Amino acid sequence: MKKENGPTHFSLLSVMRRIPLLIVVFALVAWQVPHRWAARHAPDWYASDPALVTGVSRSVQAWVQRDLKQSSFNTGDVRFDGEWLFGTYLMAGIGFCQEAMLFPDRREHLVPLIEECVEQVLSDEVKVFDISAWRTDPIETLDDPDQHHAAYLGYLNLLLSVYRQLEPKNRFVKINDRISDALAARMAASRIGLIQTYPQEVYPVDNCAVYSGVALRERLAPTIHGDMLARWKEHFVRDYVDKETGLLIQAVNFRDGEAIDDPRGSGTTLGLYVLSFVEPEFSRQLFEATRDQLAGHFLGFGGVREYPRGVVGFGDIDSGPMVFGFGMSSTGFSIAGARIHKDRELFTDLFSTLYMCGAPLKRKGEIEYVSGGPLGNAIVFAMLTAVPTAGGTE
Secondary structure, eight states: OOOHHHHHHHHHHHHHHHHHHHHHHHHHHHHHHHHHHHTTHHHHTTTTHHHHHHHHHHHHHHTTTTTOOOOOSSSSHHHHHHHHHHHHHHHHHHHHHHHHHHOGGGGHHHHHHHHHHHHHHHSHHHHHHHHHHSOTTTTTTTTOOOOOOHHHHHHHHHHHHHHHHHHHHHHHHHHHHHHHHHHHHHHHHHHSSSSSBTTTBBBHHHHHHHHHHHHHHHHHHHHOOHHHHHHHHHHHHHBBTTTTTTOBBSOOOOTTBOOOOOSSSHHHHHHHHHHHTTTTTHHHHHHHHHHHEEEEETEEEEEEEEEEEEEEEOOOOOTOOOEETTTTHHHHHHHHEEEEHTTTTHHHHHHHHHHHHHHHETTTTTEEEEHHHHHHHHHHHHHHHHOOOOOOOO
16 A cells, blocks of 8 residues: 555655746746737737738728717716717827828828818817816817817817828818917917816826927918927926926926826827827937836736836826726827837837737728727727837837
8 A cells, every 4th residue: 555655645746846837837928928929910010011000990980980979988977978089089080190191092091081080079069078168169269368278179280280291281271270370379378388178277298289289280381380389398398397207297287387296107108199290309208208117017018107116106087997007098108109219129018918908809801909999999090000200219
């Protein structure tokens, strides 16, 4: 019996002794395999593969041609539902513009889609979230300097200016001019150099969109705002870029411009994206700060933190869900930053996370990120088609 029991006891002991090794092997497999599998299409996306771009573009086209309403979203807050409806058409429109820049032969097909997005953003159904906050219509009060409407007018005007760069004589040129002049006047009159998103709410990232839309229009059709824009940029860099981290301050007091929130990833990464259309070097500075201060990994998957290392913060509607400090918004927007500034390694790491979390599904020639819904798919489309600058780290 001892002879029979001996090997059994010895085998069990051998297995027990190997458990630490098995754990190490399992950890190495978990670290190496999933993120590499999820990143397998990253090189093709980095190179703007025509078939992949077409697949996501068709999916976004299907979303924007549906009868979307505020009730199509369920954030738990009516204003945020409205923002998400607005953001869907905005990001889709910019994404279609970028697709046309990457593939000029698709312009004829894409122009009607861009104009449909602009028309939707201008519609009463989409404007209502901003009207409810300000109690005034942002378009009807362009001549009123006290009606700022920074987010609605700023991002709309950026879309209009980007489209104007693509189609200089499009039918929205006059409204682009009117909004640009109105926003420039409000920027010049502001004691803190920033204008309000909602009454008494000021966010530097929204003012990046305001500046970019006005500055791009100024570049395409010069007026009298050039000197003001140069002064504005100097003021903005001095007062609203955190000196320690190089990140954008998330929110400031509407009276004196003092910071009332930390420098954060969601604002910085969206800011560097919208600034890239007119200020590639400033955008690069914000991207490098993001990479240095916020970028990291978990089991090989890339992520971008919402708060700088050492700062404890909580998630909100801006950050999206946070996991181990990594924010959904900052990670997603950084995909565009990595493309724009040609950081292949970071793009690959972040794409692997997008793939795992977004659950892309290919059917009938469309590629839809199942977990994203209309807004998520529109943002992914805009980020994955962001146009690289002339410089880069490659």
